Amino acid sequence: AQTVTQSQPEMSVQEAETVTLSCTYDTSENNYYLFWYKQPPSRQMILVIRQEAYKQQNATENRFSVNFQKAAKSFSLKISDSQLGDTAMYFCAFNDNTDKLIFGTGTRLQVFP
Amino acid sequence: DAGVTQSPTHLIKTRGQQVTLRCSPKSGHDTVSWYQQALGQGPQFIFQYYEEEERQRGNFPDRFSGHQFPNYSSELNVNALLLGDSALYLCASSSGLAGSIGELFFGEGSRLTVL
Numbered sequence: 743a744q745t746v747t748q749s750q751p752e753m754s755v756q757e758a759e760t761v762t763l764s765c766t767y768d769t770s771e772n773n774y775y776l777f778w779y780k781q782p783p784s785r786q787m788i789l790v791i792r793q794e795a796y797k798q799q800n801a802t803e804n805r806f807s808v809n810f811q812k813a814a815k816s817f818s819l820k821i822s823d824s825q826l827g828d829t830a831m832y833f834c835a836f837n838d839n840t841d842k843l844i845f846g847t848g849t850r851l852q853v854f855p
Numbered sequence: 856d857a858g859v860t861q862s863p864t865h866l867i868k869t870r871g872q873q874v875t876l877r878c879s880p881k882s883g884h885d886t887v888s889w890y891q892q893a894l895g896q897g898p899q900f901i902f903q904y905y906e907e908e909e910r911q912r913g914n915f916p917d918r919f920s921g922h923q924f925p926n927y928s929s930e931l932n933v934n935a936l937l938l939g940d941s942a943l944y945l946c947a948s949s950s951g952l953a954g955s956i957g958e959l960f961f962g963e964g965s966r967l968t969v970l
Binding site: 746784785786787788789792833840841842845846847848 | 886888895897898899900903905910911913943945947958959961962963964
């Protein structure tokens with residue numbers, strides 16, 4: 743069974759600095775998708791970034807980028823120029839072309855001034 | 856453009872009761888998925904509805920059932936509530952089949968407390 747592990751329950755970063763959130767996963771599939779979702783205190787889950795496993799190039803979305811290491815089954819999220827609005831729970835998620843996402847347990851990120 | 860809306864936002868039930876949660880998908884979406892998020896945990900997939908049928912189901916007992924209506928809205932029903940059913944229930948909508956994997960739009964959830 744596929745699993746997603748986030749080993750950092752909490753992280754903190756100063757505004758304007760860079761922070762990296764870690765995620766590892768386990769699967770025997772070759773084609774799959776990986777995601778980072780953000781859940782602010784409002785509870786609404788928002789897609790941050792998405793990576794297709796068949797693409798070697800790491801995905802980027804403005805200040806957000808990933809380091810996808812397929813052989814190591816690692817998928818970390820880097821947030822550059824952190825902003826106060828980045829404070830939230832961040833979930834790593836996996837999809838193997840089925841209809842469901844498998845989420846990790848999340849990392850609580852606090853950005854302080 | 857209305858996003859995913861869920862109701863109620865909060866509710867309290869007692870053990871053994873039944874609950875119905877409702878979800879309206881984002882405009883243009885025809886697929887609805889339900890997730891359970893226990894406190895301090897990531898969301899867990901309950902099931903997904905497409906064309907008014909349950910397409911896939913996660914590891915949840917039959918006490919959890921659902922329905923999708925012709926207008927694509929959906930309900931989640933939980934019977935014989937247990938204390939462990941206390942959680943945030945998230946509805947997510949998407950469009951079509953392949954090609955939209957992971958492009959889920961989530962509602963703000965319904966917080967269920969079972970006493």
